[in-house]
Amino acid sequence: MSLLQRLEQANYQTTAIAAECECSYSELINNAQQIRHQYPDLKHQTVAVRFKDLSNFCAQILAFDGWCSKLYLLSDKALLPDDITLFPDGVSSIASQPEHRELLSKEITTHWFMATSGTTDIPKWIGHSLDSLTRAVKINVNNAALRWALCYQPTRFAGLQVVLQSLLTGATLVDCTNGDAAQRFTEMQRGAVNAISATPSLWRQLLMTNEMLSLPLKRITLGGEIAGQRLLDNLAALFPQAKLLHIYASTEAGVGFAVSDKKAGFPLNWLKQGHNGLSFKVDSRQHLWLKPPQKPDINLADRIDVEGFLDSEDLVEVTEDRVHFLGRANGLINVGGSKVQPEQVEQVLLQHPAVLQARVYAKSNSVLGQLVAADLQVAPNHDVKTLKLQLIQHCMASLARYQLPTQLNFVDNIATNASGKLSRKREDKE
Amino acid sequence: MNIEQHIKDSLTQVAQLANCHLITDIEQDTVLLQSGLDSLGFAMLVAQLEEDLGIDPFSEMQIAIYPRTFGEFVKIYQLALKA
Numbered sequence: 001m002s003l004l005q006r007l008e009q010a011n012y013q014t015t016a017i018a019a020e021c022e023c024s025y026s027e028l029i030n031n032a033q034q035i036r037h038q039y040p041d042l043k044h045q046t047v048a049v050r051f052k053d054l055s056n057f058c059a060q061i062l063a064f065d066g067w068c069s070k071l072y073l074l075s076d077k078a079l080l081p082d083d084i085t086l087f088p089d090g091v092s093s094i095a096s097q098p099e100h101r102e103l104l105s106k107e108i109t110t111h112w113f114m115a116t117s118g119t120t121d122i123p124k125w126i127g128h129s130l131d132s133l134t135r136a137v138k139i140n141v142n143n144a145a146l147r148w149a150l151c152y153q154p155t156r157f158a159g160l161q162v163v164l165q166s167l168l169t170g171a172t173l174v175d176c177t178n179g180d181a182a183q184r185f186t187e188m189q190r191g192a193v194n195a196i197s198a199t200p201s202l203w204r205q206l207l208m209t210n211e212m213l214s215l216p217l218k219r220i221t222l223g224g225e226i227a228g229q230r231l232l233d234n235l236a237a238l239f240p241q242a243k244l245l246h247i248y249a250s251t252e253a254g255v256g257f258a259v260s261d262k263k264a265g266f267p268l269n270w271l272k273q274g275h276n277g278l279s280f281k282v283d284s285r286q287h288l289w290l291k292p293p294q295k296p297d298i299n300l301a302d303r304i305d306v307e308g309f310l311d312s313e314d315l316v317e318v319t320e321d322r323v324h325f326l327g328r329a330n331g332l333i334n335v336g337g338s339k340v341q342p343e344q345v346e347q348v349l350l351q352h353p354a355v356l357q358a359r360v361y362a363k364s365n366s367v368l369g370q371l372v373a374a375d376l377q378v379a380p381n382h383d384v385k386t387l388k389l390q391l392i393q394h395c396m397a398s399l400a401r402y403q404l405p406t407q408l409n410f411v412d413n414i415a416t417n418a419s420g421k422l423s424r425k426r427e428d429k430e
Numbered sequence: 431m432n433i434e435q436h437i438k439d440s441l442t443q444v445a446q447l448a449n450c451h452l453i454t455d456i457e458q459d460t461v462l463l464q465s466g467l468d469s470l471g472f473a474m475l476v477a478q479l480e481e482d483l484g485i486d487p488f489s490e491m492q493i494a495i496y497p498r499t500f501g502e503f504v505k506i507y508q509l510a511l512k513a
Binding site for chain 2: 180182185202204207208363364365366367368388389396401406407
């Protein structure tokens with residue numbers, strides 16, 4: 001059943017999206033039907049949508065799921081594949097003809113596509129189905145009273161999870177995707193949210209407001225980064241009645257699981273017994289492998305073993321009774337939930353005439369989990385202080401803020417391995 | 431050197447590096463989240479202070495106290511350095 005059909009059937013009488021002008025579920029459904037009427041040529045076609053305004057975004061995904069054959073969620077306009085139409089820019093609207101109306105009820109299964117985060121210039125589009133995307137959604141009558149703060153871009157896996165969770169349970173979404181922690185907190189207060197899904201880094205900043213108790217939180221969800229025990233303890237102490245979950249999600253595998261016992265990592269016995277339809281194993285290199293009930297995207301075939309397990313490329317440590325996450329095996333740096341490819345930052349640094357050699361790596365940080373650090377070999381006769389500023393400015397011109405190297409170490413020599421490549425042993429772990 | 435002055439200097443330095451525009455005067459009761467330093471800048475400040483002072487009180491802090499103002503932030507460092 002499509003998203004729109006599910007909502008029509010549920011017939012929620014609540015507010016779907018809280019904003020300057022509130023949008024009820026019936027308005028949202030009407031808006032989605034309007035889009036189908038107005039753009040009948042999109043039926044069974046491929047379409048891409050972006051996120052600008054939450055009400056429009058939700059109406060669009062409702063309109064296109066079950067209606068278009070493929071739906072691309074664009075987190076960045078630059079990612080638009082060549083042959084795909086971006087809605088509504090490249091689409092002509094036609095007043096709906098009677099025969100089109102007749103076709104409205106015939107729905108198809110839509111393939112959803114989201115780009116993997118943290119890749120360099122070529123994004124990998126990973127396909128999902130509505131069923132795989134909503135596997136974690138639990139419908140409970142009490143959930144309709146929740147008011148969810150949306151803190152992630154809804155075109156990303158984590159954000160879409162919040163959107164679908166809220167829509168399918170008749171809850172209310174409050175857009176908190178913009179601005180710094182203080183602005184987001186103001187939005188949360190204004191929207192009277194009682195459920196927040198955010199990265200551990202954002203949670204730490206929210207705690208810095210010292211006013212968290214002004215939000216009557218019933219749901220606390222952490223995801224996108226490793227949730228440490230101290231943060232879990234702090235949140236549990238502040239909100240003892242709230243349901244506290246930390247989520248592990250592999251966007252690529254289209255799977256995730258939630259840990260609800262308020263402890264970091266996940267129970268060791270899941271490795272033996274599985275959990276919620278998901279099977280787990282850890283290999284000799286400490287990689288966590290997952291076997292989802294549905295087949296992962298064909299794009300990932302090279303990472304799936306004969307038993308159907310997918311290498312998550314996340315490093316774990318197995319202790320007496322727990323499996324703890326250590327970080328990414330492939331060297332991706334996780335700055336407050338945003339993934340940074342070290343090679344990309346190295347390439348930018350190397351464009352600067354003074355830089356002879358560069359090695360970029362993760363440095364543990366108690367505020368954002370990890371920061372980007374760089375060892376640099378530079379041409380002689382440079383004033384270190386001036387050069388540092390120049391290099392940061394140089395990086396700012398072509399990198400996002402979270403990708404900036406925040407620590408630049410000038411070194412005499414950068415180690416390369418036997419094959420002449422930069423040695424990339426893990427510098428540190430959580 | 432006076433620890434408060436040291437933190438203030440580091441803050442100015444980091445803000446320059448991180449391209450953050452600080453509100454003109456950082457006082458005891460300046461709210462950190464409204465100081466103009468964003469989360470990246472704040473993370474850099476903590477990293478810089480760890481390098482200078484050899485401690486990161488936030489990585490070991492067991493209690494649920496997160497500094498709201500600049501004064502509280504300085505106090506956490508003063509206490510951690512005494513300990």
